[in-house]
Amino acid sequence: MSRNVLISGASIAGPALAFWLHRYGMTPTVVERAAEMRLGGQTVDLRGAGRTVIERMGLGDAVRERITHEAGVRFVDGRNRVRASFGSDGDGFVTELELLRGELADLLYQRTRDDIEYVFGDEITDLTETGDGVDVTFRTGPDRRFDLVVLADGFRSRTRDLVFADIARTRSFGLYTAYFTIPRTESDDGWARWYNAPGRRVVLLRPDNQGTTRASFSFLIGHKGLDQLRSPSQKQFLRDHYTDAGWETPRVLDGMDSSSDFYFESVGQMHLKHWSRGRIAAVGDAGYCASPLSGMGTSLALVGAYVLAGELDRHTDHRDAFRSYEAILRPYVTQAQKVSWFAPRLAAPKTRTGIRLLTTAAALASTPQASRLTSRFTNPPADAITLPTYPTSP
Template identity: 60%
Template structure:
């Protein structure tokens, strides 16, 4: 594979992970990232199953553990902050709602960048504007940099990938699941403690507070909603919408709304999944959320990104022709991605009840889940299928 030049769009998680494995197989990758530097925003992500195995093979597991948020678990609380149900991080073998290894997305991205930038070329503050697959190369136009040609291009720039859409266009199905969520960081209070807290309010509204390892707290506000384009509103309009939806909801929501106005990492999006009939076309492929976003509700996004990058690089290293590698990559990984995208019945509505009676029922079920027999029955609702994939044993260069 050493003769191939590979351009990767996106320097978040999947892109640098792919660059790492390409480098381990002997190929230098070029990554282009629209942001002027590594993105510091983002919430907590978890590493589970095959994804954690990939991190271990990268030699990064201990580093990731050193930067973990160390949440002790999650508490479901009422308006008076009384605990209705709780799950420690070790529940369900460490694979429950809060995994044993939780890390800020920004920290994971930075760690991957630091592990790859010595052998990968990074182009920050630029983006791909045009792709032309000539059959022998892919001619690439950038918004600011000079045109270049690469043997292969991989879109790893997220569920709303602009690079993917240049090639695959309308064949991509971005499927909203009926939930919209806003994420941002707020000042820490001593009462935030070391547990994540989840509060349900009527009308299908939820709020969460999660302590991080930086002395701040990560907040989210979610609400059930049919697809209507709230994610396309200007940030000020989105905040006005949230204030209208959540004012009077109780708990710590007044504090969250007050801090929202000054948060510099505010982000709102419709929770969606990405479905594609094929993950490659000619000399262009997709990986991570750009190809098979399972949504944050799956608990599988980061693990899928790391696993997909590992498999794609491994197949490129073991096949002389890129089309054979792309075919094998999809054949191996698609069943795993499909399992991740199969959300439990009733999700997200089941976790965001509209009525007080529904909230009481949810809390009763969650309390019962601490019992072994009930926990086994609820396993598919609370434990993502992260460990249902065995990593292929690709031989690696050092």
């Protein structure tokens, strides 16, 4: 069916949706607020149904060429002694298909850019649905009309608030995370290193495939609104908050100051009562962010895009397509969003005693005898869906 579809957001869900809509003979247009593709970001993993979608897109080999080759994750103490190790093994604690968010976004963009219109440096400022389409106002570009609009622009989507503000609910974990890239040193190898400091503070260093190291600070604190501060104020807060954390934290703080891809966020989930209204729908984090704690963000984006496009191809009436998309995907999302409020508190103990208990438990869980049992509780439900096979899909 020939449909003219506007997609807001060019991260993972947006280009993936554009790929499938074009495959089914529709005409997608992607608008992205950034001036160009945003290629920064931390490591994401491909597992379960998300990996299956990538294979159905014919991108499996291309993804494998871009993996970080991370050996696994090690829990270390202040003297850099390894207290527990989890190797990269299939769909376990760490998967064998780990790649940078920017690498995956770039791959999707490169595979769609010749067939799909991308509009960078602009954003939707108003949406008016009429009987046969949606009139769209842009911040800088001319007004245009589309048959359908899909919001794929992230957890903090401003565009979503134009449509779903009255039925949107966020769930906060009281957790903040800062991500950035720092120079690699001799202490960095093929393993990710997880370090806990008292006061519910975590430092994580992960190898990439570009000769640098991906760093993050994650911490629990009662302060609200830190994510609303400007970057210089956020960096100063992190310097003050982590000043006595120990380990390699001084090096990480220095690298943070000179990084070009610093990003700070409040970790949470998005819950929408419905994922569509009229001719407008949401996909990925904009509609049902499960938070990085779930380990399911990439899978939800890819699977959501695949199912939404397939249902639009299968149904003549967009309302039927949107209803079917939500019926198929909602149970999968519900499973992904079952993240305990206690989970980040368990991973970031308050005291040194709590940290010793955490690393002792992690060491036990990493033994061959226990790994199978613990994986049942630690692995995200990435396969908890039977993917439809659409008539025109490969």
